Amino acid sequence: MTATGNTDFRDAGLVFPEGFTFGSATASYQVEGAATEDGRGPSIWDTFSHTPGKVWNGDTGDVACDHYHRWEADLGLMAGLGLNAYRFSIAWPRIMPTGTGEVNQAGIDFYSRLVDGLLERGIRPVATLYHWDLPQSLEDAGGWPARATADAFTRYAEVVGQALGDRVHTWTTLNEPWCSAYLGYGQGGHAPGRHEPAAALAAVHHLNLAHGRAVQALRATSAGDPDYSVTLNFHVLRGIGDGAGEAMRRIDALANRAFTGPMLRGAYPSDLLEDTASVTDWGFVHDGDLAEIHQPIDVLGVNYYSTATLRLWDGVSPKQQNDGHKGADGGTAWPGSDGVVEFVEQPGPYTDMGWNIAPEGLEELLLSLREQFPAQPLMITENGAAFPDTVDPDGAVHDVERVDYLRRHLTAVHRALSQGVDLRGYFVWSLLDNFEWGYGYAKRFGIVRVDFDTLERTVKDSGLWYRELAHTRVVPELGPRERRTLDR
Ligand code: IFM
Numbered sequence: 001m002t003a004t005g006n007t008d009f010r011d012a013g014l015v016f017p018e019g020f021t022f023g024s025a026t027a028s029y030q031v032e033g034a035a036t037e038d039g040r041g042p043s044i045w046d047t048f049s050h051t052p053g054k055v056w057n058g059d060t061g062d063v064a065c066d067h068y069h070r071w072e073a074d075l076g077l078m079a080g081l082g083l084n085a086y087r088f089s090i091a092w093p094r095i096m097p098t099g100t101g102e103v104n105q106a107g108i109d110f111y112s113r114l115v116d117g118l119l120e121r122g123i124r125p126v127a128t129l130y131h132w133d134l135p136q137s138l139e140d141a142g143g144w145p146a147r148a149t150a151d152a153f154t155r156y157a158e159v160v161g162q163a164l165g166d167r168v169h170t171w172t173t174l175n176e177p178w179c180s181a182y183l184g185y186g187q188g189g190h191a192p193g194r195h196e197p198a199a200a201l202a203a204v205h206h207l208n209l210a211h212g213r214a215v216q217a218l219r220a221t222s223a224g225d226p227d228y229s230v231t232l233n234f235h236v237l238r239g240i241g242d243g244a245g246e247a248m249r250r251i252d253a254l255a256n257r258a259f260t261g262p263m264l265r266g267a268y269p270s271d272l273l274e275d276t277a278s279v280t281d282w283g284f285v286h287d288g289d290l291a292e293i294h295q296p297i298d299v300l301g302v303n304y305y306s307t308a309t310l311r312l313w314d315g316v317s318p319k320q321q322n323d324g325h326k327g328a329d330g331g332t333a334w335p336g337s338d339g340v341v342e343f344v345e346q347p348g349p350y351t352d353m354g355w356n357i358a359p360e361g362l363e364e365l366l367l368s369l370r371e372q373f374p375a376q377p378l379m380i381t382e383n384g385a386a387f388p389d390t391v392d393p394d395g396a397v398h399d400v401e402r403v404d405y406l407r408r409h410l411t412a413v414h415r416a417l418s419q420g421v422d423l424r425g426y427f428v429w430s431l432l433d434n435f436e437w438g439y440g441y442a443k444r445f446g447i448v449r450v451d452f453d454t455l456e457r458t459v460k461d462s463g464l465w466y467r468e469l470a471h472t473r474v475v476p477e478l479g480p481r482e483r484r485t486l487d488r
Contacts, residue, residue: 009359009408009415014475016414021124021425022470023085024078024447025382027131027175029061030434032091034068038106041097043133044143044184048191049440059440065432066455068110073457075117077448078431081463082470085124087381087427088114089131089175092156099135100152108163115167124169126381126427128231129157129214131175132184132191139192144203145185147284150210157214158221165222172301172381173214176233177207178255188331189438195331197338198280205284208262212293231301231381232259234369235308236361240344243312250275250337251310264373266294276336299424301381302369304362304409306346306355313342351405352386352443359408366416366423377422383409384429386436386443389460397449397460400485406462407482410475428466432457 016022029045049060067074078086092099094107115125130153138149157173165171174180183190186200215228235255239248253272261269267290273282332338346356362383369378385405389397406428417423433446441452447463450456459467461481468476478486 007360009411010404010478011411011414011475012477014411014414016469016473016475017417018473020417020423020473021084021379021427022466023083023087023124023126023425023427024081024431024466025087025427025429026067026431026434027089027128028091028094029064029131029133030430030436031065031067031432033062033064033066035060035062037068038094038110039097039104040091040107041093041099041104042136043091043093044136044139044191045133047136047139048193051193054193055438056440056442059435059442061435063455064435065450067432070455071114072117074431075114075121075123077457077459078123079121081447081459081467083123084470085126085169085425085427086118086431087126087128087172089128089133090160091133092130093133093135095159096135096152096156099138099149100155103159108159111160111164115164119167125164125167126170126172127160127164127168128172128175129153129160130173130180130210132180134180134191143185143192143194143199144180144206145196145199146202147206147209150206150213153210154213154217157217161218161221165218165226166224168222168224168226170227170229170299171215171218171222172229172231173211173218174207175231175301175381176303177204177211177230177259178233178235181207182254182333182335186331186335187333197332197335200333200335201276201280201282202284204258205282205289208259208293209289211263212295215295215297216292227298228295229297229299229301229379229381230259230263231303232256233303233305233382234365236304236306236358236365238307238309239311240309241311244310247310247312247341250341251308251334254334254337260372262290262293263297264294264300264376266290279335297376299377299379300369300373301379302365303382303429304365304380305353305383305385306351307358307361309344309346310341311344313340351401352388353439355385357385357405357408359412362409362412363415366413366421367419370416370421377424379424380413380426382427382429384445384447386445389444389449391449391458395458397458398481399460399462400481402447402460402462403465403479403482404485406466407475407478410469414475
């Protein structure tokens, strides 16, 4: 037992406070499709997914869930589920096909219709500017390791601020810059698939700069009164062996404090600069950058799926590389700490991604963020699980494991709330089964099933469960199916 409840995180009778937001999330490249329609330019994910061997099964986002054409029906689904908010992302190459210069009015019109459609249904629009689909032209000019990409992002932020800032409820500048920088430019499992540790760190800085400048640009151009935010995928760490503390400090610096330091404190942590000194001198940080990055935000978006266990590598035993993000072909996600820190196998159970299920990590993360940033309101902007769903003969999807995952993580959320954490809401990842990056369509995270042959949508049991929670604010009792599964 923990101080706040049982260790299985299936507390009974939990009631969420009035005003707590229950939403769902998606991202443009993962759901929209219509990759070449209405003036959209190519993004790095188009190039990457069309490169043989980069994505499982050769899958691409060309069609995805066809949300670009089916958005009204998808909004209807959300309204039917009683969701309060929808977190979507704007495809930069729909708005500015080459990343700079010409604005594509058809792209603006699409998101304008989407935002209006949400408001008509009483669903708050939560818009992310960058969920990884960098215009290919900007990558050709150097990508995020080049400072000019942050300049281009500032202009893009002005354009969308002017177009949608009268109606968007919350602006989120970036989604998981950790992935963009380290997986895109270091490990290479994500687009653009580069293996350049120094470039990965330059990308970290230019993403941070892009965030700070975008907050300023959105503030200057939004005619309404939106909230401002950024979403980070925090790494919740455990350590084993003699050097556990040192291993955790190093990865915490690279994964977490490399972003929270400049964004929320106005400085890079000195240990991060020391640990990476053999990779870069951080000469890409210019005078005045940190003040630009350090902008007040209304909510800090928190994405959480699982924990990671580390140890200092002894230099002898075969090295494990289980950082929870497969698809690498030789690169490292950890500049300066590759060959120093080792990621080790986690205790199960696991989701279909091979990620361990650890709701206690979410409670711990929320308490830790409160301690580090006491005045900063928080929002869970992603949490959810992939499981290999099956469809019953009657068409139903009894995804008991996903219901259980959500129940346990919402219990963790509730425990944090009960301990006074200023947490404003929860967005399930994802509304729809969608293009799961390097895994293509093989991993299903949705609370709504998508048949990728017919594009038909079916609300899963987890969707029905979430609907009840959103409607009543009370975590539903364990159903008979869940009981039977748990008794096994
Ligand atoms: O699908 C992704 C999403 O795009 C970003 N956060 C993690 C999800 C699951 O891998």
